[in-house]
Amino acid sequence: MTPIDQLSEQEAKSELVQLEKQLDAANSAYHQNDAPELSDATYDALKRRNADIEARFPHLKSEDSPSEKVGAAPVEGFGKIQHAVRMLSLSNAFDDEDVKDFDKSIRSFLGMNGPEPLSYTAEPKIDGLSLSLRYEKGILIQAATRGDGATGENVTANARTISDIPQIIDNAPDVLEIRGEVYMSHSDFEALNERQTERGGKTFSNPRNAAAGSLRQLDEEITRARPLLFFAYAWGEISEPLAKSQTEAIARLQGFGFSTNPLTKTCVGTNAMVAHYRKIEAQRSTLGYDIDGVVYKVDDLALQARLGFRSTTPRWAIAHKFPAELAWTRLEGIDIQVGRTGALSPVARLHPVTVGGVVVSNATLHNEDYIKGLDSKGENIRDGKDIRVGDWVQVYRAGDVIPKIADVDLNKRPEETKPFVFPDQCPICNSDAIREEGDAVRRCSGGLICAAQAVERLKHFVGRSGFDIEGLGAKQVEQFYQDGWVKEPADIFLLREKYGSGLQQLKNREGWGEKSADNLFQAIDLKKTIPLNRLIFALGIRHVGENSAKLLAQNYTTWDGFEAAMKNATVGNGAAWDALMAIDGVGAVLAASVVQVFHQDAEAASIKRLTDLLTIEDVVPTAPSDSPVAGKIVVFSGTLEKMSRAEAKATAEALGAKVSGSVSAKTDLLVAGPGAGSKAKKAADLGVETIDEDGWLSLIGAE
Template structure:
């Protein structure tokens, strides 16, 4: 399915697409990290991740609990002993455009409270396209080697790592504990020679050097690994008993002095201009290196600043991967089709004569909306020099960072003589209802609502999606079947949990339908029963309340802890009045639009009745608090107000949440602690009126041990 551009997505459409992206990326991770047999190219994978990140950035409230941005790699494969990383092996955030590098620098400066003129240096090095490896040395001897796995747990490949010439067995002058991290790869010449030997012996050949390196390192027989020409570049470290240096560059030099190979193209850069200049230099040299790289990695050089910046859930704040651009291709646009999304949006799709773009065969592309087809933007200004898009056109397709290919240009010299301007439909192709375009909206939408099968089915698909109830055996295909089934019809979530009972009362049993039997029907009913007990955050997300995505469902669950407390608060809350409304709106991350949507859902008669029918079948598990459970602020609600002088607000919030506190944006009776800096105004005053404990910044740092 092809969706519209991020800027045109509604919340419901974003939910659906994030669910689809999570499934696609999980499958790609499994193929790439566990099977060493990727099903899509690196450019395609990057496009998936970037599309996911763009949607999450535009709709932060919709972020899924199983979001690919919260996950690194894939679980370790069977056959190897498991190794739990003492310090997680994280992935890197990606950038594709030059202005994203300037924003990376600006974001770091904002976080650290540094002015635009303050010195801030970065290292820039090639991003090797290989397999991440962690090497643990104890008292100067290699004790353990492990793959990244899912970031927390990897595979023990110590015997295999010992066969790689670039990996020292012993070190002189190293810290007692030293975990070196780097990339295992295979040079182009070695890869070609290996494939020639494999073909001559009648064995499997490899698709590319990265697959060959990964497959060679993860052999159960180390003799096979030893016969493969693997190499290793060190780029960082994990656990240390003593610091290596004070800067990233000096630490890399220290690793080189210990005997590790470091990329000779690593440079120190003073700001974004020098970073981009070195990126251009590496890109020009890319074809002559003799091994694969897919971008350039930038890291803050000062290790003390790296420590202050810390980490997000899966990426460090102090590093960024600047990926190389994807490719362009020309092909024939054979047909324009319309797809109807979850909220009724009519999305045009280009059906293309298959063409390879960036190593991936493309047969579909998004056409965004009717304005884009007509050759104009949302404001009526011309795009593509005003050239419209017609069936039969020769079009340029690109994949620059988006999961869905786009049509970039049209070659009018190859336009068929009888090609007519495309007439965008004004009625829904699914239900025939009028499709209208409201003022200020770039999308035309079906007005059919729940009578439109396309919209109704998508809502049920959301309920059973991976981040929601994730019922095994009940996916998109099965939902469509049950929705249209005359005897076992599923029209709302509660119907799923009465399915087995209704099947028992029905003469036309599920097991008698095409594709079903006794075992598959029993498995489905068992899977449904297994979801009668559900975590609170999954239930909140599954309800499909507008503006409430996985991240905020998790936030709400951790704030209210139990379904009873959440349900009572949403039922009692009244917009702009009462403590329940004040508390809801004060949750950091909950805005007015989301708060109103929550209250409306629980107080609108038909929707509330549907929720009640569903919950009657469920046992809802309370949420578990996050962060340190034994810190002095664990479980407390903290409000920061005024100017913080020793850290930025972002640092303070991150530190409080890591200690298990809940950070709120407003003061209420449920606030436990207020941290007030200079200039604190109404919040400090209200805290005093309510008798809430108030600390200055120094007292806060003393309390949490942050000095």
């Protein structure tokens, strides 16, 4: 499988389509049919692969992306219930470092810079079926499965048959939605399968399937006969707060008569969290029910409210999954692949081995340091053991579809093996492969003369968020490049001119006819008019993704303005460089990459040949919303005491404001806390309105 940093635009697009199909099928099998077709590790790996590709190619993310879905749509046969508060999924951690990163992200978002530790709850992640129970004035009125997170299946009659679920609650808020997990114990599962076998009925593959299938019966009497259990651990809509902390709220749920997991514990700091994870992991086989990890939640409910939610997951919680399966196999070869930006990426060719239910024959080797047994800081990994062809290696797939090598067995290393020598020349064009200081990756210096880079750039150019030319995909780009028809983007728009109508030469080729050829030329003509942001992205400039292309387009508004600014800029100094660096979201690495392209004669000439053939649409400002800060450029400076800078920025952007990192004549508002310094002075000199943090909170109605 191609490493993500080497995926072409078209390959990424194709793989995302396949991943969406796989994940949708897996969700349906798991959530609707109660018959999962993938292991948890494989499912997690597919979902992480999908997220990683979307992170690299954000413009390829579809409106129906698996990363924006929770569960699966309700099946026919059950009534539907709209959740008052969405039932979200959790993001995942796969090792101790992920847990530490989770804690760091929480502290950063909240602006906690001091050493004081945060308190979290840690509880087993039950492998069952999520259920939401709605009580009004203490009476159970409805029960719903998670469904797709927004709408679930009405299983009220079935839920009433579960002994762990109270029908009436004393001293409850007027509206109370209790959420938890329906599950089945190992002993009850075995007994159920024995009874099913005796009756000639369907047996279940595992307790989770049995629990889900039992709850989602159209005849509640079948559910009543099944030994289902329920752990409560959360809540949805409530008419009044349950408590001030997660710990106190769980205790209150227990007081209402619900079973809560006895292994739930309040932990102060990440060391305590991981220690409790290890304790639960050690007891996993003796618990009597299935778990697949440990869930951590920020204990303070006020902090949970401040942290809020992403599109499908809360910021304040994460699931620390148990390790995926490991396997040993022989490393048969190391191949070097060349990506769009010239990156040389090593790939291990393995003797096929089954890992987590999937046959694996390739694994990523990241870069030359990784092969040597070094990390990005030059420190030892795998105890400093290098990786050689012929080695017996341990492969794992935790959290990623792309398998990785965890270890090397030196006792089985053949005597004739030699350390792998990473090439210093491109295997495609023989140009020097240069590794810049501070860069972990060696890159081909051939640029457009390197066929691998040229083809990958062309694939990127015609990709979905670039020119998106109907009928011109990866396969066609490769064909036209090999035939010498298209060597650079401008050639695409000269095809009709160079080859007459193109029909006679094209229609006789395999896969082409007169109609498909004519359709292609018409599709190319349609894309001669292109929005500025799509053009900038399509150029394939290193470090420029869809979002940064939009930032550049919104700031410069026209191609002429953008091109002139980049040509006038000098990396590291000058007014044009300062203006580029002043764009919030543009850093020195990205800025230098863009500027350098326009100062390379061959690259600049290629771009000029292209733009001379195009009509490039200017950026039209978006209409303002009703927010008092919508459409305004806001700068935050100094110390904010009631929220972190990240929290303030997220709030401002959610209200339609544009947050900048520097004050200029275009700035509409400076929010200045103690220590604002030069920005406050510059704002005063320019006559920019300045308010303090309390003024900001008052302005946006958040006092």
